[in-house]
Amino acid sequence: MTLILFNKPYDVLSQFTDRGSPTTRATLSDYIDVPGVYPAGRLDRDSEGLLLLTDDGRLQSRIADPKFKLPKTYWVQVEGVPDDDALHRLRSGVMLNDGLTRPAEAERIAPPDIWPRTPPIRVRQSIPDTWLSLTITEGRNRQVRRMTAAVGYPTLRLIRWRIGDWMLDDLAPGAWRAA
Known part of the structure; x- marks a missing residue:
């Protein structure tokens, strides 16, 4: 194998x-x-x-x-600074157009020491960005991006860090x- x-x-x-x-x-x-x-x-x-x-x-x-619910952890750079309510919503499940997501593990993290992206993300001087660690156990199409957008914080960069x-x-x- x-x-x-x-x-x-x-x-x-x-x-x-x-x-x-x-x-x-x-x-x-x-x-x-x-x-x-x-x-x-x-x-x-x-x-x-x-x-x-x-x-x-x-x-x-x-x-x-x-169906095996293998956890997948993503490092997500979002536009803005998610408040505790947004994190709670991610942890409770978010209503998307294809139904309620399973609860996720979600927390703010320090910017990770990672490679630069080519091309770089768009940066707006007047809007801060924040890194989140988000662990989900399902895999809907563009799910993490849709979840962060649904709670008001669009994804700028998405890195899958872990699978199981x-x-x-x-x-x-x-x-x-x-x-």
């Missing part, structure tokens, strides 16, 4: 080919040359961080399928290692 931890850079698709796009976009094949592995779950093109790849279909299902027991640690963007 092969399991790969990959730090997906911003603007890279979580698949090995880019079908249907008139322009060529970066894919996993630009970074990983290991036959027979497939991503266990997704990470949006505009998100960064941990993506697991495996050649084991059972493990892939266990990681990706929401696997963490990014010191893995550089575009780098991978076998678990």
Whole structure:
């Protein structure tokens, strides 16, 4: 069994080919040359961080399928400074257009010591930003971004730091290692 931890850079698709796009976009094949592995779950093109790849279909299902409730931790840079009420709402579950989310673990954190993003996020001098650690146990489409927006704090940058027991640690963007 092969399991790969990959730090997906911003603007890279979580698949090995880019079908249907008139322009060529970066894919996993630009970074990983290991036959027979497939991503266990997704990470949006505009998100960064941990993506697991495996050649084991059972493990892939266990990681990706929401019924297993595998916790995923994200470091989220949001616009503004979320108050205690916003954090409480994230912890209680947020009503989205596709229903109420499961409760999340949510806390403000110090800005993490991480790589710069290319291109950088948009910065507005008059509006501060804050980093949150948000742990969810489901995987709806763009869920973290929709949750922070629903409580009034749009996401500027999103990095998946952990999936279950696997963490990014010191893995550089575009780098991978076998678990």
